[in-house]
Amino acid sequence: MIMICPKCKHKLPADTMVCDNCGANLEVYEKLYRLSRAYYDQGLYAARSGNISLAKAMLVKSLEMDKSFIDARNLLGLCYFRTGAIVDAISQWVISKHFADEGNRAGFYMDNLQGNPTMLNDLDNAIKRYNKALSAARSGNEDTAILNLKRALSYNPDFVDALNLLALLYIKHKKKSRAERYLRHVLQLDAGNATALNYMKEVRRVTSDGRLEEDKSKEIEEDASKSIEEFKKFKLDEDKPNVMAWLNLLIGAIIGMAVMFVLVIPTIEFGRTKNTAVEATIDYSTEIKVKDSMISSLEDKVELVEKQKEEAERKLKEMDDSKVDLTVYEDYFNALSEYLELQKMVEPSSKDYQTVAKKLTSVDLTKIEDKSAVKAFKSMQDNVLSMAAEPMFKEGKEELDDGNYDKAAELLQQSVDYGYITDRSLYNLAKAYQNLGKAKKAVKYFDMVVEKFPDSDLVDYAKGRADTLRDDAAGTGEGEDSDAEGTGEESGEESAEN
Amino acid sequence: MINFEEELKKYHPSLEVDQAADKIYANDMTDFSDILDKILKDKKKGSDDYDMS
Numbered sequence: 001m002i003m004i005c006p007k008c009k010h011k012l013p014a015d016t017m018v019c020d021n022c023g024a025n026l027e028v029y030e031k032l033y034r035l036s037r038a039y040y041d042q043g044l045y046a047a048r049s050g051n052i053s054l055a056k057a058m059l060v061k062s063l064e065m066d067k068s069f070i071d072a073r074n075l076l077g078l079c080y081f082r083t084g085a086i087v088d089a090i091s092q093w094v095i096s097k098h099f100a101d102e103g104n105r106a107g108f109y110m111d112n113l114q115g116n117p118t119m120l121n122d123l124d125n126a127i128k129r130y131n132k133a134l135s136a137a138r139s140g141n142e143d144t145a146i147l148n149l150k151r152a153l154s155y156n157p158d159f160v161d162a163l164n165l166l167a168l169l170y171i172k173h174k175k176k177s178r179a180e181r182y183l184r185h186v187l188q189l190d191a192g193n194a195t196a197l198n199y200m201k202e203v204r205r206v207t208s209d210g211r212l213e214e215d216k217s218k219e220i221e222e223d224a225s226k227s228i229e230e231f232k233k234f235k236l237d238e239d240k241p242n243v244m245a246w247l248n249l250l251i252g253a254i255i256g257m258a259v260m261f262v263l264v265i266p267t268i269e270f271g272r273t274k275n276t277a278v279e280a281t282i283d284y285s286t287e288i289k290v291k292d293s294m295i296s297s298l299e300d301k302v303e304l305v306e307k308q309k310e311e312a313e314r315k316l317k318e319m320d321d322s323k324v325d326l327t328v329y330e331d332y333f334n335a336l337s338e339y340l341e342l343q344k345m346v347e348p349s350s351k352d353y354q355t356v357a358k359k360l361t362s363v364d365l366t367k368i369e370d371k372s373a374v375k376a377f378k379s380m381q382d383n384v385l386s387m388a389a390e391p392m393f394k395e396g397k398e399e400l401d402d403g404n405y406d407k408a409a410e411l412l413q414q415s416v417d418y419g420y421i422t423d424r425s426l427y428n429l430a431k432a433y434q435n436l437g438k439a440k441k442a443v444k445y446f447d448m449v450v451e452k453f454p455d456s457d458l459v460d461y462a463k464g465r466a467d468t469l470r471d472d473a474a475g476t477g478e479g480e481d482s483d484a485e486g487t488g489e490e491s492g493e494e495s496a497e498n
Numbered sequence: 499m500i501n502f503e504e505e506l507k508k509y510h511p512s513l514e515v516d517q518a519a520d521k522i523y524a525n526d527m528t529d530f531s532d533i534l535d536k537i538l539k540d541k542k543k544g545s546d547d548y549d550m551s
Binding site for chain 2: 006007028029032063064065066067085086087088090091094095120123124127128130131134135137138161164165168171172195198199202333336337339340372376379380383
């Protein structure tokens with residue numbers, strides 16, 4: 001079997017670890033390849049489940065690992081196309097074709113688009129209308145915006161941004177049922193669309209008496225119309241003439257009508273109602289049958305998706321190097337990204353170095369098997385730590401002079417750990433511990449000054465302080481919790497340090 | 499409660515079809531293998547400079 005070096009495209013025997021042409025370490029590329037496929041599987045699963053937002057996120061990560069992964073790029077283009085982001089879809093397919101011109105599904109998608117100029121024109125018009133609508137909404141012309149958005153959706157009914165914006169405008173105008181209709185459409189296209197889910201919560205917000213807000217406004221309207229009717233009736237009563245004969249005739253007519261209504265019309269109505277009820281029963285039965293078949297079909301789909309999910313999980317488990325721990329590699333590559341950002345800065349501050357240093361030291365290199373990757377990382381780490389160490393020492397010294405011994409000890413310890421080992425850094429660290437009552441640590445670092453820097457002007461002071469602490473510890477029998485502090489010749493020390 | 503003005507800021511104009519070329523050229527084609535190559539090159543350059551000095 002033959003494999004191809006991903007860097008120089010040289011042909012190599014299978015299972016080769018280092019390319020004999022360009023010297024690239026193929027183990028690392030293999031890891032990236034596997035990570036890319038793992039993210040792609042997750043993206044594919046999400047797309048099949050209708051969660052396009054999640055699918056896009058996973059596919060973007062897959063391409064960050066391996067930009068030449070055609071399937072991921074094509075699928076990402078499809079996801080963009082699904083939600084109306086046509087230009088994003090086209091750009092992904094064009095780039096995909098750049099990597100592989102022959103036998104690439106992206107060619108089919110592009111031919112489909114180019115072969116249907118009407119559709120392409122409609123999609124473009126939808127975008128133009130959407131942009132106009134957005135501009136109008138920002139200028140406060142919301143009615144114009146709504147009209148343009150409706151026009152946009154007539155060109156492309158699946159344009160998610162337009163649907164969301166229209167829903168937002170309807171929410172603002174308190175037309176929540178209309179907004180809900182558009183939001184439902186969005187969620188049918190993309191079940192995980194965060195904007196639509198957020199708006200849907202707003203639309204379905206229930207008031208304190210347990211009813212939807214729009215129900216309340218309807219009720220208010222109904223009450224208002226009733227009171228108007230009452231007012232009208234009162235006025236008519238006032239205007240009616242007081243004639244008894246006519247009143248008797250009227251009463252007789254009313255009784256006759258009452259007999260009609262009580263005996264005749266109900267019989268007719270009963271017949272009609274019965275027919276209506278029978279028809280309704282038939283309608284409902286038909287509807288139930290339709291829904292039953294839909295449920296059955298959905299159940300089949302769920303079963304199929306479950307099987308696909310199990311298959312995908314099984315495939316992931318079978319992958320070599322017994323589980324690709326995405327979290328470990330995520331930390332590793334996140335730290336790499338931060339390092340590169342630091343390199344791009346014109347004049348990074350000491351704080352920038354410290355932030356990146358913290359990120360780099362938090363990565364657990366023991367979980368990364370590839371030695372060359374670990375080596376490269378350590379080299380980068382050394383570079384950043386050495387830049388961060390001296391500013392940390394200066395900050396720690398200032399804290400020490402201000403009497404903030406806790407903070408001083410933390411900063412000075414970090415600067416020493418990062419490699420800033422001088423007589424002054426060790427001496428000040430020891431002083432900080434001494435002021436905190438940590439005699440053992442203080443003695444340790446005073447002794448280090450004497451041992452590592454025998455010609456330093458701080459040696460005598462270090463010896464003196466260490467001896468005092470030892471004597472105090474021996475005399476009181478206390479160790480770490482001793483309250484012993486430095487004594488005497490402070491002014492002499494200060495000038496020696498400076 | 500949704501703040502209309504804040505939500506509106508989240509929407510951006512969509513690129514039209516004739517602007518697709520700009521989008522393609524602006525695409526950042528860096529992936530992690532490129533980052534790794536750069537780090538190893540920088541490291542090698544650093545050690546070469548050290549050797550020369």
